[in-house]
Amino acid sequence: MNTFGNIYRLTSFGESHGPGIGGVIDGCPPGIELDMEFIQRELSRRKPGQSRITTPRKEDDEVQFLSGIYEGKTTGTPIGFIVWNKNQHSSDYENLKTVYRPSHADYTYQMKYGIRDPRGGGRSSARETIARCVAGAIAKLILRQYGIQIQAYTSQVGSIKLAGSYKDYDLSRTEENPVRCPDPEKAAEMEKLIAEMKGKGDTIGGIITCVAKGVPVGLGEPVFGKLHAALGHAMLTINAVKGFEYGDGFDAALYRGSERNDRFFNDNGHINVRTNHSGGIQGGISNGQDIYFRVAFKSVATILMDQETVNMQGEDTILKARGRHDSCVLPRAVPIVEAMTAMTILDYLLLQKTR
Amino acid sequence: MNTFGNIYRLTSFGESHGPGIGGVIDGCPPGIELDMEFIQRELSRRKPGQSRITTPRKEDDEVQFLSGIYEGKTTGTPIGFIVWNKNQHSSDYENLKTVYRPSHADYTYQMKYGIRDPRGGGRSSARETIARCVAGAIAKLILRQYGIQIQAYTSQVGSIKLAGSYKDYDLSRTEENPVRCPDPEKAAEMEKLIAEMKGKGDTIGGIITCVAKGVPVGLGEPVFGKLHAALGHAMLTINAVKGFEYGDGFDAALYRGSERNDRFFNDNGHINVRTNHSGGIQGGISNGQDIYFRVAFKSVATILMDQETVNMQGEDTILKARGRHDSCVLPRAVPIVEAMTAMTILDYLLLQKTR
Amino acid sequence: MNTFGNIYRLTSFGESHGPGIGGVIDGCPPGIELDMEFIQRELSRRKPGQSRITTPRKEDDEVQFLSGIYEGKTTGTPIGFIVWNKNQHSSDYENLKTVYRPSHADYTYQMKYGIRDPRGGGRSSARETIARCVAGAIAKLILRQYGIQIQAYTSQVGSIKLAGSYKDYDLSRTEENPVRCPDPEKAAEMEKLIAEMKGKGDTIGGIITCVAKGVPVGLGEPVFGKLHAALGHAMLTINAVKGFEYGDGFDAALYRGSERNDRFFNDNGHINVRTNHSGGIQGGISNGQDIYFRVAFKSVATILMDQETVNMQGEDTILKARGRHDSCVLPRAVPIVEAMTAMTILDYLLLQKTR
């Protein structure tokens, strides 16, 4: 199942060490001026080697469009694109051909399909998300015309976390540091922790918070296409994601209706709410308030330490991982979270036009 | 979007105070013997009025099958069914026609569709989940043939929570108390808290944990149909759900790869794992271990207290809610969580047959 | 696969001799005033027993709506409905339990599913089309608001055929005779032929022509959702249909480009075409001209004559059919062709709004 979306649909393909990663965007509205620099910039936000805390792999990820564009504008026909793989070191993975890496997808892919491409994790590699970033960048360009803005940031790495809500930070400062955290002090702590992990060959998890502003009231398709269910699904398809919560999220379990209901009031002639515990969505439909949610990422499974595991024959063995890997995916996952959010909101915005 | 699933598909319909709630199950394998008592029992697990802590509404929910069954067995043709609404007190909702209830879907439905059925919340009522319980019960019957068992339970109400993992409890005791919590002592505390809320006309949230045992390795369809993404989507479509996490979930943020990787080992000739932090799913594909996840529910929005709100004209008003409502949805949501889990796993099990 | 459509979706259920035939319409725009008399009238156009040439079965087909409507208007939530089966004589089919009727679906259903409901053909009965007529009637009500009108008629029964194109007849006279043919003289001949078939216990095939007027330019979704492909698919799902052609259809094989290209010209300031061999669709997209097409129906498989066949054990036997059957489906298939056309055009009209 490599197609995402109902109207604005991305079908993606590609393995980590194959010729490239690409996709086809179908259902994109016609006449959209494509800001190629913006798209490339979005793509570069997820690329490796951006800073000393990300993997030193140099992936010069450049998107080549193959169709659906004429004189710089979308034509309404499918947009094919590819980012060619370069600088892949498949030999790094030679020893993985017959070994199942702990907490990786090697074993399950082998069991499901009876065959797998072991080079760099094949299809299970997070390099797959390149296609999402391209489709997400185009979605962002379209959403911008509707005044919708999406901003994600790293809110937790290990036990270092931002205490406040997204409203307590100047999100425009997110890109100022390599961990993409809007609080410079916490960012420095996180960066230090990640560097420490890197030094040990270990990895660490974290949480990304995302906010969508300007989403009009009315998006979402009850009962199985509730907007938060679509967003949750989108986030959970991202590599290493273990949880999703929106509005009060898991904390909602703790509170009473009398404490957490979002009371309506007449705000100078407009209906407004006193609080936004709902996270901008009620009954699965956007209510015009900020939509915010949090996404939990586990630590990267590849650690540069010896690990007990088995080979394809089921024999016990010790895995000595090599390769160039991230010690923490959070910084590079921020644009991916945004991309999936943008695609989802655009998709439901287009669906709402059928009403 | 009222259809759920890819192969085993439920299309549901119905409003709280209309003629009934029903659905059509398409893609159900033929030749399945339908244990009508089991189906009815599953349906009764979610019905109101089961105990003193649930709403006193007496909904005598009986399913009537309309098609797809011959001599007690499924025929492979669509299974239509309906549960007629009885005992509805629409007059209780007369005053809601022009008022938007805080944290309810009244406002968003009105804005989205320009019209809404105000009686009992209409389509946004949790009564809609009846259809899911019916389709889920049939899914369970089929999964049983594959040795797959699904068990959910209330693990938290307000701040009263079970300290251990699902392995620390005898889940067969879940149905022994009205809150559906396998720990009798905690169950008693939860029951007391819910009763207290009820006395005050207030409500409280909580968390449901669900475990699926016996799921074979290989289910899940990367990259957009990862099994946990499908489960998360399924859970997030349930009324009042605010969050989903599987395996280590949000806690995964805190740990290092070296601490939480699930190491493989040769277990008397079979490949096994020393731990199951992954929650039975790796790379979006089941690995044969127990699948477990947690679902967060907010407190019910309807409280029997005066609340500030606005009417359809946007004027400030005070809502004096009446009606018969749950003070905590958790006990009745347990079978719904199980139903959505069963449908999802069956759907992916059938998809896997196309390999 | 019992769901039809992308945005305006019908999911249908029901067998000939089960409790009833029904469906769920999802994606219907909200706020549509439902003219219940019109819907019932459309349904009555397909019911048996309308005239001496149709089956004498008296099916008092009345639709009961189950959801999605509030104060006479659609609410945007799914519209469930059912037409209860009455007056079924299942005993007529007792002898069919173990016999495969020639050119019927008994054998293929048994082979596919390993089980079948033999009463009245079960799901393979044309009684299933009731659901289509209901969903089609609502689609027509919506299309009417866009000035789109759909009219089908019987253009051939056996070798008796209308010589001219749809433009040569006053289509408003279609309902004046029981065969639904706008040419009264040909209609009389057709009626006589059908009566003759009936007298012999035999059956006869024919062709229905359909015209959609007022379809705006721009509907259709290349390359796999070309409008004529969607219409062709829709028609081919109707029982007994063997062929579909639009515009010049099979005759197009005979002609040269220089003879049949539809030349554009400036028609008092508007772009128009001199001819419409294309049938209102070019490149899979409507061009604003009349859309017309023809649908071929085979003779009804059930004949009241002794027929050689086999039983479920594969033994040769003689089938002595009983029951009350049509000698020609054409007259009653006219509203079904219209219903499927209406649903298809509405669906693509809604899709076009996402551009």
Next chain:
Amino acid sequence: MNTFGNIYRLTSFGESHGPGIGGVIDGCPPGIELDMEFIQRELSRRKPGQSRITTPRKEDDEVQFLSGIYEGKTTGTPIGFIVWNKNQHSSDYENLKTVYRPSHADYTYQMKYGIRDPRGGGRSSARETIARCVAGAIAKLILRQYGIQIQAYTSQVGSIKLAGSYKDYDLSRTEENPVRCPDPEKAAEMEKLIAEMKGKGDTIGGIITCVAKGVPVGLGEPVFGKLHAALGHAMLTINAVKGFEYGDGFDAALYRGSERNDRFFNDNGHINVRTNHSGGIQGGISNGQDIYFRVAFKSVATILMDQETVNMQGEDTILKARGRHDSCVLPRAVPIVEAMTAMTILDYLLLQKTR
């Protein structure tokens, strides 16, 4: 809508004069050995410049696979591929930028999307079918393992037609002549007619017949996924197709049930039929007999003669077409008909596994 299929799904992209034509095949079973020579040969069957009666455009269509294959076998992950466009003469189309060609898709694309790529017809070019041939070739490789064979041939060009059914010809001789007609004499006549058309700058239509042998009983998904409806839909998505009929097709209108019912009989212990007027499908489900159908193609719209038309301003003008075009698409459409048939049958074969 550029995705075809339910389980075995092709998403295609590409314009005639863009970088290339490609696609993504999702849901392909893993472990399939890809015979690259076979795939390339299938692709070459549709390429221009094969003989003196096809367009002299030299399109050296070579497929490059981008993903989903490891050591020559499919891995179950999406198979991306591209055929790069070469030898395109976009300047030939410079004059078409502002002119609507009669019976082409220029006008409808412009009206639908508000923008179009005028070079070579853009997305509406039949060059798009390259992607279908690639996906169809892989489908054929898989079907071969099930003993299913698909063979199409040109059965009519203009008024020159084969009198007999597919059983009257040695279909293995189809590829012996450039028109792909198994009757050498008729083939010669057809070739002469096409050459004559070419000499005049005119074009001619025709009919392709297709037969699928070895399809097991049980494929097809009533009521909206009837096998013939899926095949009809598939055929009608091919450029220039105007009609589809299967089994007796439009002729079925002429006959009586007593004449055309396919009687079952015990054929040495197996259930067989005396005739196959049904075309191998009953009730929308394959019955194990040969599936055969016919597809009508109109004459190519591009003729090298002056034609009356309008420009984008709606002004009358004369179109003087240039470029290198086919005078008859039939010979090159034969592999496309086969490809769409193969994809459809494989898709339904995989669907049937979910029963």
